[in-house]
Amino acid sequence: MSQATLLLIEDDDSLREVMAFNLEDAGYRVDAVSRGRLGLAKYDAAVHDVVITDIRMPDIDGLAVLETLRGRDPRSVVVIMTAFGGADRALEAMRRGAFHYVEKPVNMATLLTILEKAVELRHATTRLERQASQAPQRHELIASSQRMSQLMRTVDKVAQTDATVLIRGESGTGKELVARAIHERSERAAKPFVALSCAAIPGDLLESTLFGHERGAFTGAVKSSQGKFVAANGGTLFLDEVGEMPLELQAKLLRALQEGEIEPVGGDPVEVDVRILAATHRDLDAEVQAGRFREDLFWRLNVVPIQLPPLRERPEDIPVLVRFFLRKHGRGAAISVSREVDEALLSYDWPGNVRELENVVQRMIALREGDQLGLPDLPEPHRPSVNSAPHSTSSGLPFELPEEGLDLRDLERRVIVATLEKHHGNQSAAARYLKIPRHVLMYRLEKYGIQTQ
Structure with a gap:
């Protein structure tokens, strides 16, 4: 295990202690603090490779921590922790430049996999910026799937x-x-x-x-x-x-x-x-x-x-690759992507694969109007079709809400089952359709006891 140093920001004392113990046991050095502002004061770009922060905290939330860190150090690599049902805020954090997110209760195996890739990204970005060494550059495989x-x-x-x-x-x-x-x-x-x-x-x-x-x-x-x-x-x-x-x-x-x-x-x-x-x-x-x-x-x-x-068979790697290419080609600028761009990139089939994705990101960086990339920054072939949006009701949803109310968990389970049936049990295709990372879908399958072929 590389001797990487993590900054852990978590206001729950018992969870913070357990996580710090498990991360140190996995070979990381850990600085742990209980508040967002304490984390910002503690962060040292020369010391900390990855920041893990809760999204809900008493003083300032994880989004504020993320934006402050990204403004101070555009190379900062941040992993967001969110409670169940907070995926929307976590995805918003990724659109603002977070590397990845994990849901609570935190699955340590999942977190360790994400951290391994996050540390690789931090080290790869550092090497790219140095550009002074004559030794061959180590080629990193950037992915999270x-x-x-x-x-x-x-x-x-x-x-x-x-x-x-x-x-x-x-x-x-x-x-x-x-x-x-x-x-x-x-x-x-x-x-x-x-x-x-x-x-x-x-x-x-x-x-x-x-x-x-x-x-x-x-x-x-x-x-x-x-x-x-x-x-x-x-x-x-x-x-x-x-x-x-x-x-x-x-x-x-x-x-x-x-x-x-x-x-x-x-x-x-x-x-x-x-x-x-x-x-x-x-x-x-x-x-x-x-x-x-x-x-x-x-x-x-x-x-x-x-x-x-x-x-197209590993769409969960797309957000990670996009952010890597933003750092690789952005020349230190704190560039983020909008939710609409993320969704468009996830829904595209990528016949040219990673080479095409890097080309698209480079083009968006070169021609951008500002430091948040929106749909107008996407090349025309990669923009969603005008007719691709689902029919919505007066409530803005693709179905009418029943007067008697509904069971949200049952609805989520039924949507997942129907999506898997639609894609013949292909979990990667189902995750892409639902616009969530594959590991999030796997968590839902385990949670609801959904069996797949």
Whole structure:
């Protein structure tokens, strides 16, 4: 556990003591105070990595704490605690720049997962602002969803080995970022990381690009070239879009994997010590069946498979990524997003995945009128349709309130069940439809005893 320091602001003495004990037991240093103003006085940007604050307190509330901290230190990372039923205020806090929120009673496992990502964000932002170190920057995987947390645990495990990894996922999901994260956490971190897109090099040049060539080996070879394998010797070679590699070249790659030896064009065999990480957006199983990809090479590459989910299947990561990109590209400005922008981003399908989301955030920052981003700041294709709003009654609700009253908890349960049925039990799709993080939906499922397939 990284020795991060937390500032805990909670007015309930017993809860504050229990939380401080559990957080210290998890490896954090904790400064705990009982009032919002005491927290503001205690906060030190050079000391505290993350602030955890209750939203309701006797003197000033958590929103005031958040706004004061963000004004004083735009890099501050704040996690909000809210009582059951306070999700609206917590979401408002996220729109104003909070990193995340947890509901009371606090589930420590959930909080620790959020804190791990919050500390990563704080450290990543600090490194981005320094921009002075010549050492390679550690690539962080910014996410809060359960699927990405599991993926990151796999990354940490596989980094400690020399196993070949095949990273699969749609374009823009961050396959090269995962490859770099594996390299930087491995024993090869001090050695080169060399990336090559097999789709970007014409087939007749790919062999010499990979394995090198001797002078005069072919027309135009006016001087020798060492190739990517030799350039990566001792380190890691990342082969992006490996599914685009011509069949005849796949045999040479297979030999390099099996024998640890390459043969430059027109030259003699050369021994190399290189770890291979490969990535593709194609279904390589289908490519093997169609005869377009060698089965023996597939099994050599697919020792440890990592599947990167598209952004539409992990919408709970969108608010976290948006705030990371705001800090990354905002040049220190305390930029926040409106509720309408959050909802629009959550409802969009993101065919370009994380790459498209970062592009949208950069564009909004560059063209913004103020430091709170609203719907007019969204590019046209990402704005909600005028006709997408549900029909509402005179009360402003999509249904009439019954005269005899209603059971709010029963209504919430029925809405969740109906949403799950509408999306065939897909919890990520249901959470996206309800515009809540997936972990909040999971909490509701457990609370109401709702079983899913």
